[in-house]
Amino acid sequence: MSPVASFDDMAWTDSTCPVARTLDLVGDRWSLLIVRDAMDGARSFTDFQQRTGVARNILTDRLRRLVDRGLLERETATSGRRQVYVLTDAGRDLFTVIVAMRQWGERHAFAEHETHSVLVDESGLQLARLCPTDSHGDPADVGSTTVLRDIRDI
Amino acid sequence: MSPVASFDDMAWTDSTCPVARTLDLVGDRWSLLIVRDAMDGARSFTDFQQRTGVARNILTDRLRRLVDRGLLERETATSGRRQVYVLTDAGRDLFTVIVAMRQWGERHAFAEHETHSVLVDESGLQLARLCPTDSHGDPADVGSTTVLRDIRDI
Numbered sequence: 209m210s211p212v213a214s215f216d217d218m219a220w221t222d223s224t225c226p227v228a229r230t231l232d233l234v235g236d237r238w239s240l241l242i243v244r245d246a247m248d249g250a251r252s253f254t255d256f257q258q259r260t261g262v263a264r265n266i267l268t269d270r271l272r273r274l275v276d277r278g279l280l281e282r283e284t285a286t287s288g289r290r291q292v293y294v295l296t297d298a299g300r301d302l303f304t305v306i307v308a309m310r311q312w313g314e315r316h317a318f319a320e321h322e323t324h325s326v327l328v329d330e331s332g333l334q335l336a337r338l339c340p341t342d343s344h345g346d347p348a349d350v351g352s353t354t355v356l357r358d359i360r361d362i
Numbered sequence: 363m364s365p366v367a368s369f370d371d372m373a374w375t376d377s378t379c380p381v382a383r384t385l386d387l388v389g390d391r392w393s394l395l396i397v398r399d400a401m402d403g404a405r406s407f408t409d410f411q412q413r414t415g416v417a418r419n420i421l422t423d424r425l426r427r428l429v430d431r432g433l434l435e436r437e438t439a440t441s442g443r444r445q446v447y448v449l450t451d452a453g454r455d456l457f458t459v460i461v462a463m464r465q466w467g468e469r470h471a472f473a474e475h476e477t478h479s480v481l482v483d484e485s486g487l488q489l490a491r492l493c494p495t496d497s498h499g500d501p502a503d504v505g506s507t508t509v510l511r512d513i514r515d516i
Contacts, residue, residue, distance in 0.1 A: 215471070221391065221415070224478050226467030227398050227460055228391075233471060235391040235463075237375065237382075244381050247504045261375070278470075298470045300504050306381055307494045307502075308462040309389075313380030316432075316452040317369070317387060324378050326510050329496035335507065336499065340461045341490045342483035348461075350401045350454050353489065356480050 215277075224357065233277050234302065238262050238270045240309070243279065243295070243302050251292035252285070274299070308338050369431075378511065387431050388456065392416050392424045394463070397433065397449070397456050405446035406439070428453070462492050 222228035234240055238260065242250075245259045257267055271293060274280040279299035285292045310327055318324055326334055342348040376382035388394055392414065396404075399413045411421055425447060428434040433453035439446045464481055472478055480488055496502040 215473075221395070225398075226464045226471060226478050228395060228467075229471035229478075230463040230467035231391040231394055233467075235389070235394060237385040237389040240385055240389060241375070241382060244379075248509050295504070301469065302466060303504050304492050304494055305459065305462040305466055308459040308492070309384040310380045312456060312459055313382075313384035313387075315455065317380060317383035319369075324380050324383075327507050328510055329498075329502055330506055331497055333497035335502050336495045336497065338458050338462070338492055338494060340458055340492060343485055343487035343490065344483075345490065348483055348489050350449070350457050353481050353483055355402050356482055 230305075234274075234279065234305075236270075238266060239274060239279075240302075240306070242267075242270055242274060243299060244306055246280065246293060246295045246299065247303065247306060251294065252290060253293075256293070304338070307335060311335075311338060384459075388428075388433065388459075390424075392420055393428060393433075394456075394460070396421075396424055396428060397453060398460055400434065400447060400449045400453065401457065401460060405448065406444060407447075410447070458492070461489060465489075465492060 218229075218232060220229055221232055234243065241260045241262070242256055245256055248259075250256050250259055253267065253271070256262075256271070257264060260267070262270070271280065275282055275293070278296055279302070280293045281296050282291050283294050284290075307327065314324065328334055340348045342352065372383075372386060374383055375386055388397065395414045395416070396410055399410055402413075404410050404413055407421065407425070410416075410425070411418060414421070416424075425434065429436055429447070432450055433456070434447045435450050436445050437448050438444075461481065468478065482488055494502045496506065
């Protein structure tokens with residue numbers, strides 16, 4: 209799949225690593241919180257401001273950056289009065305990253321007695337646990353996988 | 363599961379959201395690149411410095427923070443001469459987040475002609491695509507899921 213935006217101006221931290229490129233594009237707390245809120249229905253500047261509590265100048269910067277990088281699109285609201293921000297297909301595809309972060313947080317960032325929000329399906333039940341699997345469908349983890357520097361090594 | 367570290371000193375951005383807590387703990391580019399490199403065998407300060415290219419003062423800060431937050435443990439190398447950093451169970455469990463970011467990057471952050479590193483299993487083949495599924499095992503996405511503010515709402 210081709211990237212949705214031109215990345216000609218990106219100074220990649222580690223240009224051949226997909227993890228690093230993703231982090232360069234969305235790897236700061238505010239960008240991913242904005243994406244989280246857009247997935248949860250936030251559309252206007254005020255929506256994002258109220259939900260994240262981020263300073264307005266930072267929010268302005270992050271929204272612009274997410275638009276430039278092809279994660280959000282600016283649209284005019286049906287009222288015709290204000291601009292809203294809508295996830296692009298690439299932005300919506302971050303759902304897997306957000307779910308992975310949510311599930312990790314549920315497992316490791318809460319004490320027993322603390323409550324937290326939950327992501328539920330249309331039956332009102334929580335999603336299944338995301339489990340990386342290898343090419344045979346067996347569970348994969350740090351110990352059973354290796355990074356090859358270049359796809360041509362395969 | 364209880365958290366592996368005491369988070370008493372954390373000023374959570376959005377304390378009931380597991381996504382936000384995860385971002386508070388590891389949601390900056392360098393922390394997740396350090397975790398990525400630890401998964402790929404980096405252990406010493408020099409390993410991390412060379413792989414990420416991060417400034418030494420930032421690396422020192424991020425390693426300390428990852429230890430404080432229970433993602434890395436300091437150990438003395440078998441030579442007895444230097445300290446190394448090893449992922450804790452909670453750190454290793456970030457594998458799913460890293461894989462999700464890698465696969466998103468592969469889909470959206472590279473042009474057709476660009477090559478990138480790949481994560482392979484013991485057969486030398488790439489992992490299956492991570493797909494969130496609902497409580498029935500059906501594909502789940504932004505449109506089919508909802509965030510409930512508190513687990514007691516279920």
